[in-house]
Amino acid sequence: MSVNLQTPIDYLKGVGPNRADLLRKELSIHTYQDLINLFPNRYIDRTQYYKINQLQRNNADVQVIGKITSFKEVAQKRGKRLVGTFQDNTGTMELVWFRGQKWIRDNLKLNKDYVAFGKANWFGGKFNMAHPELELLEEHEKNLRSAMQPVYPSTEKLSNKGITNRVISKIMQQLFIETGGKFTETLSDNLRAELKLINKQSALFNVHFPKSQELLSRAQFRLKFEELFYIQLQLIIKNLTHKSKIKGFPFTQVGNYFNTFFKTHLPFELTNAQKRVLKEIRADLGSNAQMNRLLQGDVGSGKTIVAFMSILIALDNGFQACLMAPTEILSVQHYNGFHELCNKLNISISILTGSTKTSKRKEIHESLENGELQVLIGTHALLEDKVKFKNLGLAIIDEQHRFGVAQRSKLWHKNTSPPHVLVMTATPIPRTLAMSVYGDLDISIIDELPPGRKSIKTVHRYDKNRLNVFRFIRDEIEKGRQIYIVYPLIQESEKLDYKDLMDGYESIAREFPMPKYQISIVHGKMKPADKDFEMQRFIKGETQIMVATTVIEVGVNVPNASVMIIESAERFGLSQLHQLRGRVGRGAEQSYCILMTSHKLSSDSKTRLETMVRSNDGFEIAEVDLRLRGPGDIMGTQQSGVLNLKIADIIKDNDILQLARYHAKSVLNIDPSLTLPENQVFLNTYKQLSKYKNIWNYIS
Numbered sequence: 250m251s252v253n254l255q256t257p258i259d260y261l262k263g264v265g266p267n268r269a270d271l272l273r274k275e276l277s278i279h280t281y282q283d284l285i286n287l288f289p290n291r292y293i294d295r296t297q298y299y300k301i302n303q304l305q306r307n308n309a310d311v312q313v314i315g316k317i318t319s320f321k322e323v324a325q326k327r328g329k330r331l332v333g334t335f336q337d338n339t340g341t342m343e344l345v346w347f348r349g350q351k352w353i354r355d356n357l358k359l360n361k362d363y364v365a366f367g368k369a370n371w372f373g374g375k376f377n378m379a380h381p382e383l384e385l386l387e388e389h390e391k392n393l394r395s396a397m398q399p400v401y402p403s404t405e406k407l408s409n410k411g412i413t414n415r416v417i418s419k420i421m422q423q424l425f426i427e428t429g430g431k432f433t434e435t436l437s438d439n440l441r442a443e444l445k446l447i448n449k450q451s452a453l454f455n456v457h458f459p460k461s462q463e464l465l466s467r468a469q470f471r472l473k474f475e476e477l478f479y480i481q482l483q484l485i486i487k488n489l490t491h492k493s494k495i496k497g498f499p500f501t502q503v504g505n506y507f508n509t510f511f512k513t514h515l516p517f518e519l520t521n522a523q524k525r526v527l528k529e530i531r532a533d534l535g536s537n538a539q540m541n542r543l544l545q546g547d548v549g550s551g552k553t554i555v556a557f558m559s560i561l562i563a564l565d566n567g568f569q570a571c572l573m574a575p576t577e578i579l580s581v582q583h584y585n586g587f588h589e590l591c592n593k594l595n596i597s598i599s600i601l602t603g604s605t606k607t608s609k610r611k612e613i614h615e616s617l618e619n620g621e622l623q624v625l626i627g628t629h630a631l632l633e634d635k636v637k638f639k640n641l642g643l644a645i646i647d648e649q650h651r652f653g654v655a656q657r658s659k660l661w662h663k664n665t666s667p668p669h670v671l672v673m674t675a676t677p678i679p680r681t682l683a684m685s686v687y688g689d690l691d692i693s694i695i696d697e698l699p700p701g702r703k704s705i706k707t708v709h710r711y712d713k714n715r716l717n718v719f720r721f722i723r724d725e726i727e728k729g730r731q732i733y734i735v736y737p738l739i740q741e742s743e744k745l746d747y748k749d750l751m752d753g754y755e756s757i758a759r760e761f762p763m764p765k766y767q768i769s770i771v772h773g774k775m776k777p778a779d780k781d782f783e784m785q786r787f788i789k790g791e792t793q794i795m796v797a798t799t800v801i802e803v804g805v806n807v808p809n810a811s812v813m814i815i816e817s818a819e820r821f822g823l824s825q826l827h828q829l830r831g832r833v834g835r836g837a838e839q840s841y842c843i844l845m846t847s848h849k850l851s852s853d854s855k856t857r858l859e860t861m862v863r864s865n866d867g868f869e870i871a872e873v874d875l876r877l878r879g880p881g882d883i884m885g886t887q888q889s890g891v892l893n894l895k896i897a898d899i900i901k902d903n904d905i906l907q908l909a910r911y912h913a914k915s916v917l918n919i920d921p922s923l924t925l926p927e928n929q930v931f932l933n934t935y936k937q938l939s940k941y942k943n944i945w946n947y948i949s
């Protein structure tokens with residue numbers, strides 16, 4: 250009987266309560282299993298030794314054999330550093346410690362041969378090594394060394410407390426000794442044979458103690474494949490379960506509402522992409538399964554009309570529908586747009602938000618329950634328990650990235666039987682990421698903008714050019730255009746940002762004085778009614794300038810606004826910049842986006858600004874964003890930590906992801922409930938994974 254891998258890490262020889270505690274807190278290692286899955290970040294060559302006079306100024310990790318001949322303490326700005334003189338027969342260098350100095354002095358021996366390992370820095374005319382890893386030469390010689398020694402992820406706290414890379418390697422060794430290195434195979438023989446994957450045991454051994462470059466590569470490939478394969482398997486199973494278990498309401502007919510609207514009220518010809526997407530939605534709605542679809546489309550691609558027409562299909566089949574948006578402003582805007590169309594079709598529609606009056610609220614609750622109210626638009630307020638529908642057939646969520654998974658599922662439960670769900674997002678998610686994150690949803694993409702749009706001209710200007718920018722604004726207002734000026738708002742420094750906004754507002758008000766110019770201001774501290782009032786003034790064209798924080802980021806639609814000025818643009822993320830820019834370019838006029846920044850820019854900020862200036866393509870921008878920020882952040886804070894992959898890299902290992910998805914699909918195509926004998930191994934592993942790590946841990 251092999252060792253149970255769910256054994257708490259405390260039980261491993263050489264770990265003990267203190268280290269166990271640190272491992273839990275710093276690296277989330279709770280069990281033997283977690284430790285095995287702590288994969289090295291990189292590998293270094295420990296067969297090479299350098300003489301001090303051979304060191305190069307390239308910051309490389311090197312190991313040097315020598316003696317510590319003396320210690321001295323050097324005062325510095327805060328506290329002191331400990332400096333050891335390290336010497337071999339070719340020269341001297343310094344070893345430096347900023348922390349843990351007492352431990353170093355008590356434990357390191359002078360004039361004994363050590364192997365020092367670390368980054369050699371050239372500073373003040375000589376080399377030094379900060380917080381080197383040190384091992385007595387005689388100890389060092391007893392250990393196996395390899396040209397590919399693993400370097401494990403670590404934290405400052407761990408290295409301060411003496412849990413160095415060497416310690417981790419040691420306890421990893423211990424783990425392999427205690428378990429005999431016998432790990433259960435988790436992929437089927439068939440699949441392994443087909444893809445020539447090495448077995449689990451050998452893969453784990455070689456990723457931690459590589460015997461050769463070739464075995465290391467094969468070990469990494471097998472483990473990355475496995476990781477991505479099971480994520481895909483879980484997502485696809487979830488999707489299939491949905492389709493088979495959860496019966497939707499089949500909307501069998503396209504009736505009067507839809508047809509009348511299509512024939513007489515459609516304000517423009519649909520783009521081909523809109524038509525295609527509507528077809529996909531209609532097919533879903535007409536089937537027996539519950540629709541669970543993600544509609545992606547760049548800002549301005551025309552998702553709203555698709556949402557509206559989907560609602561009409563629900564109504565044609567005698568069901569109610571609702572649309573939830575992340576902000577009050579956006580809900581009001583949707584409501585205003587829909588309201589007009591609904592009047593023409595004799596459809597009852599209401600709006601419910603945080604600021605809806607109690608009496609109105611009651612009325613809505615009642616008419617929803619008795620079925621008189623057909624369409625409800627609103628914010629999170631829709632999720633309240635009091636909101637009960639008679640027969641909700643379709644729930645649409647706009648700007649899905651603003652909502653968490655929990656909220657999405659709350660909408661599902663608004664009925665005894667879940668409604669069809671359509672989630673829409675304008676934050677284009679690269680396809681690969683969408684596949685791994687939203688693999689449980691079907692995806693529709695609007696990849697075409699309505700005709701006649703002029704592409705937005707984007708420029709980057711420094712603060713010192715502000716006067717020119719003001720002149721430009723004046724000219725545009727002269728031509729009858731409207732202007733947005735947006736300030737950043739970041740939660741942690743809300744006060745400071747608010748001050749920036751108010752200062753900015755004042756200087757703009759001085760530059761563009763009343764009564765000739767009228768300015769709206771909208772920010773998060775205002776009451777919803779005031780916000781709405783200011784917004785409406787801008788929409789009606791009563792004000793020419795809208796000074797705002799990012800509350801206007803999503804969805805706001807004022808076609809006459811043609812200039813977007815983004816202040817402190819270096820503080821915004823790429824997808825946010827793209828969202829903001831999408832507020833203009835909605836009318837027939839040439840639109841502009843001006844990115845204002847200070848002079849000092851980090852290299853990431855520069856890349857972001859350059860990307861914005863170069864490209865108007867949301868998908869291209871999303872790819873750059875993904876590269877800059879990593880997948881964890883791409884969908885905003887709601888879903889940060891998305892895909893905490895242990896070994897695979899969603900960007901670099903894209904081809905392995907495709908392969909894994911292909912094979913997960915093929916397995917499930919033939920054997921959707923994994924009952925065939927050869928698929929038992931998948932079923933068992935899948936169950937294990939679901940038990941210890943639900944896929945939603947990755948996502949929510």
Ligand code: ADP
Binds near residue numbers: 548549699806
């Ligand atoms: P988003 O996808 O960002 O939500 P909207 O649905 O708000 O975009 O559409 C942006 C603008 O484009 C709106 O003013 C809308 O009326 C207009 N629009 C949408 N589809 C078309 C079309 N097929 N032809 C012309 N204009 C369209």
Ligand code: MG
Binds near residue numbers: 552647675804
């Ligand atoms: Mg929209």
